[in-house]
Amino acid sequence: MSNRRKFIAQAVLGALGISVGRPAGAIQPWSNRGAKPPPTVLSTWNNLPANKKAWKVIKKGGRALDAVEQGVRLVEADPDDMSVGYGGRPDREGIVTLDACIMDEEGNCGSVCFLQEIKHPISVARLVMEKTPHVMLAGQGALQFALENGFKRQNLLTPQAAKDWEEWKKESHYQPVINIENHDTIGMLAIGQDGHISGACTTSGAAFKLHGRVGDSPIIGAGLYVDDEVGGAVATGLGEAVIKTAGSFLVVELMRQGLEPQAACEEAVRRITRKQKGFEEFQVGFLALNREGKVGAHCIHPGFVYALTREDTHEVATASSFM
Ligand code: SD4
Numbered sequence: 066m067s068n069r070r071k072f073i074a075q076a077v078l079g080a081l082g083i084s085v086g087r088p089a090g091a092i093q094p095w096s097n098r099g100a101k102p103p104p105t106v107l108s109t110w111n112n113l114p115a116n117k118k119a120w121k122v123i124k125k126g127g128r129a130l131d132a133v134e135q136g137v138r139l140v141e142a143d144p145d146d147m148s149v150g151y152g153g154r155p156d157r158e159g160i161v162t163l164d165a166c167i168m169d170e171e172g173n174c175g176s177v178c179f180l181q182e183i184k185h186p187i188s189v190a191r192l193v194m195e196k197t198p199h200v201m202l203a204g205q206g207a208l209q210f211a212l213e214n215g216f217k218r219q220n221l222l223t224p225q226a227a228k229d230w231e232e233w234k235k236e237s238h239y240q241p242v243i244n245i246e247n248h249d250t251i252g253m254l255a256i257g258q259d260g261h262i263s264g265a266c267t268t269s270g271a272a273f274k275l276h277g278r279v280g281d282s283p284i285i286g287a288g289l290y291v292d293d294e295v296g297g298a299v300a301t302g303l304g305e306a307v308i309k310t311a312g313s314f315l316v317v318e319l320m321r322q323g324l325e326p327q328a329a330c331e332e333a334v335r336r337i338t339r340k341q342k343g344f345e346e347f348q349v350g351f352l353a354l355n356r357e358g359k360v361g362a363h364c365i366h367p368g369f370v371y372a373l374t375r376e377d378t379h380e381v382a383t384a385s386s387f388m
Contacts, residue, residue, distance in 0.1 A: 101260035102358035106132065106374040108253040109301045109352060111381050115139045116374040119255055129257040130169045130191075133265035137165075137187050140251045141267055144223045148249045151184045152223045153269020157237070158276045159230050161221040164268050164283035165190045166201075170261035170293040176201040178283040182218045183211045187267045190283070200285065233273050250282055252289060252299025254354045262354065264291045266299055280304025286314035295321045296355035298329070302364070303347040310336050316353050316361075326353035326361025327385075334363050334387050350384055363387070 106119040119136030123129070141150025148154070155161045165186035166176035175194025178201065180186050189211045193202050202210050212218065222230075250268035257263075266289040268282040281287035281304035288304070290313035291297035298316035300307040307313075312333055319329035330351040338344045350364030352371050362371050362384035369384040 100357070102256050102262075102356055103375055104258050105256045105354060105358050105360075106136065106253065106372075107255070107352055107354050107360055108136065108372050109251055109299060109350065109369075110249045111370055111372060112136075112140060112251055112253075113372045113374075113379065113381060115251060115253065116372045116379070119253060120374045123255060123257055126258050128169075128259075129255040129261055129263035130167070132255040132257065133253045133263050134167060134187055134191055136253050136255070137251050137265045137267050138185055141185050141187060144225070147226060147229070147269075148272075149251055149268055150186065151219075151221050152226055153221065154226050154272035155222055155230050156270075156276050156278065157233075157239070157273045159222065159227070160276065161226070161269055162276075162278075163221075164270055164280055164288075165266060166283045166285055166289055167191050167194060167263070167265045168285060168289055168291040168297075169194070169263045170291070172292065174200055174285045176283040176285060177203070177207040177211075178279040179204040179277060180207045180211070182221060183208065183216050184219055184221065185216070187265050189214075189216060190265075190267075201283065203279075230273065237273075239271075239273055239275075250288075250301045252282070252301055252352065254291070254297040254299060254352065256354065256358060262291055262293055262297050262356070264289045264297045264299060271304065281307035281312065284308060286311050288313060290314045290317045292317050292321070294356065296326065296353060298333075298351055298353045300349065300351050301369070302349035306337055306341055306344070306347060306349050309341060312337075312349070312351060316351050320353065320355050326355045326359050327363065328361070329353050330361040330363035331385075331387075334365055338365060338387055345388075352384075 115136040119132035122132035144152035163186040168174040175190040252266040298313040300312045350369035353361035367386045
């Protein structure tokens, strides 16, 4: 096509509002720009010990993927964290069911949902990614896969979680609580010394949910999304609301279009508050980390905190909120 014809064609497309090529302001992969992002660990809620665990891996020059897996495993094993792994609150039948997913810098991902009796769903999710042609295994099949791969079956219902369930049964009223405690589902993003990003997300889901309910946390694009060219995002809060807006994918795609991580999180929250009725009664929070190492954090209701670890920073900070 001659230059003149190309120019006219582009002008026509422009007049129609159709952009040609990379969108204006879209982020370039750091490898094209030469500046590596700073090694970083970012996670939902007050999870500094998990960040420290992940940071150890990063400091040694390990993969971001190993860092996020190791980091969230700490929370999965903690009986005092009642929203994740061992010690998580059960569903309304008194059964602990777990959801988790993981995604690496090449876009590989693995996930398990409705998994029972296995303490570390994140490691099962990683094996799904690495050992199978699939992305997601559910329930009995996920359990079978875990057992075949050496995971041990164990009772995940702690006395405290059983007590909370007994208490809940007196009224049997399911009401998503806004900020349950100062720790909750853990979503973690990390950038390694090599500049590459990975993420993980793991939860026991909404307390006293219907048996069989699966939330956003094991769904790639809802609870977690990573694109090494752009950055990553994780979500916490009411999973149904996050799924309806493909929350983490939305945040990453907004960053791809040129939004800063903070603006991307704000727009994703705005999308929920504009389109979903009843947001006054539920919480959703997003974290984002882009390829320059910039961080965003925003939620519907005040009270969502996150942990940020870097060479010179090790802090819990409060996310801005819509309300
Ligand atoms: C879920 N998103 O299963 C999870 C729960 C959560 O803060 O993140 N709570 O809906």
